[in-house]
Amino acid sequence: MRILLIATLFKPFFEGGAEISAHYFATWLVENGHEVSVLATAPTPADETWGTVEDGYRIYRVSIPRAYTPLEASRAPVWKKPIWHAQDLLDPRNEAVVGRVLDAVKPDVVNIHILQGIGYNALKALGKRNLPVVYTLHDLGLACVKMAMFIDGKECAGQCTTCALSSKVKTGYLRSIERLAFISPSTANFDKLRQFQPIDDYPCHRVLNANRYPLPEQPRVESDVPRLLYVGRLHVSKGVEVVLEALDSLSERYRFTMDILGAGPDEARWRETYGDRPWLRFHGHVTLEQVAEVMNQSDLLLVPSIWHENSPGVVIQALGLGLPVMGSNKGGIPELVSDGVNGLLVAPGDVAAWRDAIAGVLDAPERLTPLRAEAAAATFEFDRDYLGRKALAVLESVAR
Template identity: 25%
Template sequence: MSRARRVLVVAHGHPELSRGGAEQAAYDEYRALGAMPGHESFLLARAPLSGSHGGTPFSVYRAPSEFLFHSDMPDLFKLSQPIKHMVWSGFREFLLKLRPDVVHFHHYVFLGVELISEVRRTLPEAKIILTLHEFWALCHREGLMVRAQDDRLCSEATPRACHACFPAYTPEDFLLRNSFIKSHLAGVDAFVTPSEFLRQRYVDWGLPAHRVHTLENGQAQALTRVVDRPGTHPNRQFAFFGQINKWKGLDLLLDALAIVLDRRKEGDPLPTLNVHGANLENQEAAVRERISTKLEKLRPHVQFHGAYRKEDLPELMAEAGWVVVPSIWWENSPLVIQEAFSLGRPVIAANIGGMAEKVRHDVDGLHFRARDAGSLAATLEMALDDPTLWPRLRAGIANTPGIAEQVQKIMALVA
């Protein structure tokens, strides 16, 4: 009887300790692989450095197949692990004990791109997969591809353009940065991107096109279309779900709603907006104050509910007709779009990046001009005033892939 295929999933955080889309995607894959016949899965998730794990950078967390890698990485310019013995000693020993057949990296931030090369050096027969969730390798500004000088969207990751954002680094510094990161990515057998938009950016940057594959993120939680409540008007009910920060566009949505309310005439249908989002209290003071003031000013048309649990999504989305994704950065494959479609909710999204790719205008949602409150207001008015639009777009929503289907496709890349 042949040995089960051993797969190590590596993430830059454990979703129980650091909530985020990439962390959750890695954990969902680890769980799905554990349930797949002929496979044995392990998770290695980064956690902050501490002295409470016996002098080794590793500790077991929650289950015998879940490990934490305790590391810090102050070198966010080269994405390099500064504590070298963690790579050539600690991580190497970990690999030799586990001996995975496949190592799937979901990130390298706070881990170091050197870990990829260490897998290739220590286990030369192992297959290496890297999922690219955003633009960290291309963009020193936390992978946003947004200019530091004026917050404008950026479409080129050249040394000269990057120097304009960060004058402390010369164009030559950025050229060396690119070469350093690419030298470690050269050992990857297959790259995965959750959107074609993201894939094309990395191909333009220099990754070999034949090794970069677009696979949509799979849903781990089985979501089915919610039953619409009798007597409601879903076309008048809007909702925002997700993290609240400068880039997610909540303040843009609030500005657009204020424009809509100001233009409503007597007898016109009025919109309601439910905001479900975490981390407002953790934002810088100016952002926090700006959003809080707008939320208060728009009561009772807007209700702020704070953080939510994923298991509560069906109930929360049953109270919404439209899910609005107003991000002012590119986004790549926002999880909330898949969740909305799984629950039968059309999406209103900015017309850029992964949002424009995932939402088909006038088929299963609507686009508006990114970063333009007036354009978003006009789109909200269209949704409000045409009662035939919402049921037509709801009927256009296609089925979303499940996690088992996605994981099978990922493993097939290195079969």
């Protein structure tokens, strides 16, 4: 089958889990005999490519006219953002650029991963060509211009006027596609989006991302001191400060270590506040290979998110290595972490609850042994071939 994947950012211009998942799925499709092309944005005109073969697929990196590039979004001046989002919804050049790629590739089916930054009105180009489309929902982009429904340190209670108007326009674009289905790695993401988009009018499938996480090369070494771990973006939405505050109050009574892998806008502030703690180590940005090594030498992964996570890849990577997870009882995390089975669930944003939950583990570290065994026994649930076949079946059903 000839398949076109659309992902605003793509290897080597990664920024988050969605781009990584799109890359892994593209390579899986190639490995299984499909003709794959990828449409992504080029950070600069010098990065543009037109059908260049990389890792077995053809990559079309195009420059989309914008007030700034997707990679510059976090640093862009506030006054430019309304212009950027208006371009993303309405600029006819979006549709024209995507149309050129569609006419060059002539796909049997299109799999959208990230459209924001390429332009939502590009959906009209798909509809005009009567192409079957599978939209993989990695975020809340169809409901929120920030893609997360999280602002000023808290979740949005509902849509603001800007997001409501944007959603209405996006709904019209979706309606232009006759053959459309959605994939989400979590039911929670569907539940959130159906409040703002008519996704139930189309087939919806829960399928975890068919990712390939590296395995550790070094053997695991046990430790008498419990080793706690956080992996991810250092942003207020991730709830890291909840854990740091809880651990700070426990450090006088217990021995433990805490490793933080990742970078982000709140890193400097947390380093300044907690960086001198002897039990804490900030590592900054690291590779997936390094994550695997640290996970293998850890005893418990902490995922304290206070926003509506979809399906955190870090949880899947950890459980795939048999590492138990203590996570927020929110969003898609409870779909991966079963309380008392392969991990523990805690109320999001509640410092006292996290302090008590961690103390329970530090008081009796042997509690982690059955959790580790259960996580290790269920790694088949994250098998890449199994998940790749499930996603491919959705593409094939829409393309018939």
